[in-house]
Amino acid sequence: MKSVIAQHLVKTYRNGEVRALDDLSLDVEEGTVLSVLGPNGAGKTTTVRILATLLNPDSGQASVGGIDVIKNPEKVREIIGLSGQYAAVDETLTGWDNLVMFGRLYHLGKQASINRANELLERFSLTDSARRPIKTYSGGMRRRLDLAASLIVKPKVLFLDEPTTGLDPRGRQEMWGVIEELVKDGVTLLLTTQYLEEADQLADEIAVIDHGKVIARGTSDVLKKQVGGERLEVVVESQQIQATMEIVSKVSGNKASLDDALRQVSAPVSTGVSALIEVLRELDASGIHPLDVGLKRPSLDDVFMSLTGHVAEEGEQS
C-alpha cells in the first residue's frame, strides 16, 4: 500500500513566473523511506509543505495515509509528523517545556504529555539538557529536539525536510543514527536532502528532482546502473601508461581516459568482473604490474551529474 501519493502537483509563485513544482508525481510505499534528492530550489520543500498540509498546490492531488491532503487537512495532521530545515521549537523555553507543550497540543493529557516528553528526551539523549533553554543547545541537539517534537504521537508518516542541512559531520552522523532507529520501528518516511551520501545511506528509494520535476527514481543501485554501470580503473607507473591505455581500450571496447595526476587509466565496462580479470591477464602478459586496480561503481554524484547535466549544489536552501 502507498502511504504517500502525490500526483501531477503544480505550484507556481509570483503569478506563474516561478514554477516551483512542475507536474511532480511521487509515492512512498508504507513502511519504507523515500529520499527526495535535489539541489537548492528544485522543489523539495514545496513538495513537503504540500504533503504536510501547509500549502495548497495550484493543481494536482496528494494523499497521505489514504487521506486527501487538500480536502481533509485536519485528518492528515493527526497522522503526520513534520520536522523542517530549521528547528521549529520555542528557543526561549526548555526542551522539556517544548515537548510538554506539543504534547498538550496533540491533546494528550497533562500527565501523558509529561511522560511522553521524558520518554522522548531519554530516547534522543537529551535528558541532561532537558531543563535548559533551547537557545543554549548545539545545532545537532536542536534538530534532535525538533525531531522529537514531531514524534509525540507516533506518526504514521514522517516528513523530514533536510534534517541534517547545516549540521557538522558529527551532528549529521548522530542524526542518521536516530533516523535509522525510527525506520526500524516501521514509520513511513519521506526525507528530502541535498546530500547524495545521505540519500544513499538512509533511503530505500530515491526520487531525484530538479526544476520541480522528478527526473529519475529507483533504488540507489538502479539509479547508478542507469548512469552506465561500472568503470574499470588501473593505476600504473608513468612509463607504462601508454601500453595500459591500449589494453584497457581493447578489453572494454571503449576509449580509455587518463587522469595524469593520478596516473590512472579508466574506461566504462559492461562485463564487470570478467573485464577486470581479462585486463589483469593482458597487463601481466605485457609485464605491467599495476599499482592499483579496481571496478568503481558510480557515486550518486555521478548520477546527478549525468541526469541533470549540472553538479548538485550544496549550501543554503532558497
Add this chain to the structure above:
Amino acid sequence: MKNAISDALVITKRQLLQLARVPEVLLFSTIQPVMFVLLFRYVFGGSISTGQPGGYVQLLMPGIFVQTVAFTLAATASGLAEDMGKGLIDRFRSLPISRSALVVGRTLGDSLLNIVVLAVMGTAGYVVGWRPTSGLPKVLLAFLFLLLFGYALSWTGIFAGLSARDARVVQNMSFMITFPMTFLSNAFAPTTGMPRALQYVAEWNPVSTMVAACRELFGVKNQFGVTAGSFPSTHPLVMSLIYMVVIMVIFIPLSVRKYINSSK
C-alpha cells in the same frame, strides 16, 4: 470547541512560560512606562498648567495607561513575526489543533501581561500622587476598559506580525504608528495648544477618546478646544467602544485568515 479553548490556553501558557524563563522582558516592559510616569510627572509636569485639582498627574496617568497598553502591540507583532521566521508557525499549523488557537491564545496572553503592567503602573502612579476620586467601581471599570482596548489592539499586532516576515522591522513599524498616535492626542498635553486642524485629528484619535473616557471614569474633568461639543468629546466612552468593536470586527477575521492561509 472544548479543544479550541484548551489549545488556546496552551499557547497562552507558552507565553507565560517565556516570561518566566526570561523575566527581563517583563521587567523592561514595566520599567519603560514607569520611566514615562516619572519623566512626565517631574520633568514636563511643572510646565504644563492644568487648572486641575490634584495637579498634572491626574491628567497624566490615564494617558500613560493608554500608551502602555498601546505599546504592547509591538511586542505581539514582533513575537509572531519571530515565530513565523523560525518556522514555529508552520509547526503549529501542521498540528491537529484548532485554527484559531495560536492567535486567540496569544491575545489572551497579551491581556494577562497587560494586567500585570497596569497594576505596576497604577502603583507607580499612586506613589507619585495619582488619586482617582470616582470610587472603586468606576476605577475598576476604567481598568477593564483599558484591558479591552489592549485586547482589541493586540489583534492589530497579530495581523501586523503575520504580515511581516522580520521581527525587528515589524517592531519598529509598530512603534512608528503607535508613537505618533499616542503623542498626537490628549494623553500628555491638552490639545488646546495645538493648531486648529490638528485638534480635530487629536480629538478623534482613538487614543484620545480612550484617555478622555478613562479620565471621566477616574473623576477628572476633560478639557477640549475647538472640538468641544463634538461626539468624541461628549461621549468618549461610547466612541472608544465603537473604535474597539470596529478594530476587532476588522482584525479578528483578517488575522485568523492570515494565519490559516499564511504562505498558501
